[in-house]
Amino acid sequence: MATTVTLAEYLGRRLLQCGVAHVFGVPGDFNLTLLDHMATVDGLAWVGSPNELGAGYAADAYARSRGLAAIVTTYGVGELSALNAIAGSAAEDVPVVHIAGSPSTAAVATGRLVHHTLADGIFGRFTKAYAEVTVHQETVTAAHATDQIDAVLTAAMRHRRPAYLSIPQDLADLSVDAAPLSRPLTVSPAPSEAFRVRLAELLAGATRPVLVVGHLVARFGLGDTVLAAARAANIPIVTSIAAKGVIDESEPLHRGDYAGTMVDKRTASIVRTSDLVIELGTVNSDVLSGFFTHRPSDDQVVHLWTTTATIGHDTPVDVHFPDAVQALADLCANVRFSPVDDTHTATTASSAAVDDHAPLTQAALWTAVQEWLPSGTALIADTGTSFWGAMSLRLPEDTVFSGQPIWSSIGYALPAVLGQGLADPERRPVLVIGDGAAQMTVQELSTIAAAGLKPVVLLLNNNGYTIERALQSPDAAYNDVAEWDWANLVTALAGDKVDYHRAETAADLRHAFSATGDAFTLIEVILDKYDAPPLLRALAERNSGAPEEN
Known part of the structure; x- marks a missing residue:
């Protein structure tokens, strides 16, 4: 083993030791040297996204599966674009390490007026912003670089929360001692x-x-x-x-x-x-x-x-x-409790008879999903009708479920397919997302296709924000979204890598399910804009009224 490595290579090898095989992000001039040297680390793949927000969401889903993830952005414009995703990771206890390529130590020392800043010579603002949503922050120095990297990664894994690492442009290729790499990072136990x-x-x-x-x-x-x-x-x-x-x-x-x-x-x-x-x-x-x-x-x-x-x-x-x-x-292992007569069958989606040729309803949709959903998949549901409909399902054996019920940022789930699919390639992602949420992060369809993933995407087209309609003012203009031609959009973003289906009836939906095979499939599901799953209606009632006694 070489006695020294570049700082970027040290970071890449540490990430690999921690189970991270993919790095998400968007390049920018302050992180290019960092990315060039990280690219020399065998086994560490770069996954670029159309924007930093999507990259952050993908990293979040990756970390949920792998136990750690990394996103690399440039200073200022890049890290602020990802801030919402990192805040979501903080709220949901997800260990994402945000690595920001930042201006050189000379620029900071002299207060140079450089781009991606407020042109006032102050460089610490964005680190302060990240201190609000990360459990540990470090701006690398030449004297303590490897210790700082190790501290950030260890904190993220110990607390299962995001951590922040700023690497000045001129330190990315700094020669550092490789000896610590022979000692994998561990989280010290704290028994009581x-x-x-x-x-x-x-x-x-x-x-x-x-x-x-x-x-x-x-x-x-x-x-x-x-x-x-x-x-x-x-x-x-x-x-x-x-x-x-x-x-x-x-x-x-x-x-x-x-x-x-x-x-x-x-x-x-x-x-x-x-x-x-x-x-x-x-x-x-x-x-x-x-x-x-x-x-x-x-x-x-x-x-x-x-x-x-x-x-x-x-x-x-x-x-x-x-x-x-x-x-x-x-x-x-040393106690045994008597059986309690509390026989319980978990709530399931409606099993009522469905008219196959009538316009689809939420009840018919979730009945069809319950009947079709294969075992061994990763079901990912976005905030809104998707999440609350999925909550009514009885999940098949060996099914992973993912949502964002604490942070509840719409659009999260589409990039999450990318992170989940790369983190656990043996498990097929199944995404359920509304049209309003999908419009937030739809560009990531192209990245998912480019990565060779083959999820099944149920795009619930109900002409806007149905969860907001359920909560308040159902006919307000702010709950409408512009109508998109999803069939042509899917082709524009992913070409012939995606099979598109449109389902207006239960028969259409069942046919689309039967045709999924192992291809990347997007099914546009047409629903009434006022129709909502029962649990979403219950949420709306609780949100607007006095809480029920337990």
Whole structure:
């Protein structure tokens, strides 16, 4: 091994060690030297996007699958374009490292008036902006470059949140010591014996415990560990709607999705009547809690977060989420709870009879999706009718589900197909997205096609923002979007790499599903602009009225 490498090569090799094989982004003059030298790292592929926002969304989805992702942008204009995506990663606990190529150290030292700045000689503004949405920030210096890179990557993996790395243009090819590369980065465990003892006491005194699985279980890849613990101790599981699919829905101990009383009153009852509730990485935001109808914290409610745990209203103790989950698994191996008569069948899409030749309705759409959706896929649903319709599905075996219910930025899911598909190429993405959301990030269809991915895309054309129509002022002009010719647009963006279908009836949709084969397929689904899935209507009612008691 060479005794020295360039800083850019060091970064690239560290990313590979952390499981990152693709780097997303957009080139710009301040990052070109960085990209040139990162390109020399075997096994690390560049994935360019039409804009930084799409690249950020793709990186987010990649990190959800791989445990880490990287996006490279240029200074100022590039990093600000990606800021919304990185903020979403922060809200959803996704470890994306944002690498910004920045002006040279000489330009900064002399306050030179350069482009991509406000032409006032001040260079720290955008780092301050990123400090608001990242868990760690570093601007590389010649003296501490490798330590700073390692600190950023370690922080992102430990906290499962974004981190920020600014690399000055003239330091990208800096010669640095390669020796640290022989020691892979590790996240030091933080066990807490006091937490383990207290949890053991609670388990010993419980008769009707329940595990509430949150999105952090997915972020840390601990679904199998949690399921093994539940099986060992015979503890029922409910999943936050941010963690749908983390536990196989055919699992006998899985009782359904939980968002207070909004999604399923039976899961709400299970949580309410349990004498020990262990919340594994949940966030009780307005939507995820069913507008605050979830069970509030009490002495029998345990919350595990990324680096802390809380029992009731006690002071949080320091314990890393994987260590806390492992402690739970160890304790569950030594207890066994009696079966509880709470037989539960998870909510499914409507199975009512469908008129194959009538105009498609939301009910008919989701019935057809339920009947067709293959196992082993990655179902990705954008915010709005897509997400709330998908929530009603009973997912087939070995199906990954992804959405953005906390940040809820429309347009996220289309670039997410790119990240998910590259991160887990054996699993076919299935995207459901509304026409309004798709108009935000549609350019990424070209990148998806260029990458050789072959998803199935359901584009729900309901003439605008149906989720906003459901919430307020359904006929307001601001809920309309310009009408696009999707058939010709798909051809313009991806040529003959995409098979286009138009579905106006259930028969059309079933025919399109049967014709998907293994090709990149886009199905334009024509729906009434006022029609909404039942759960979206429930969301709208909760949003506009007083919360229901749990």
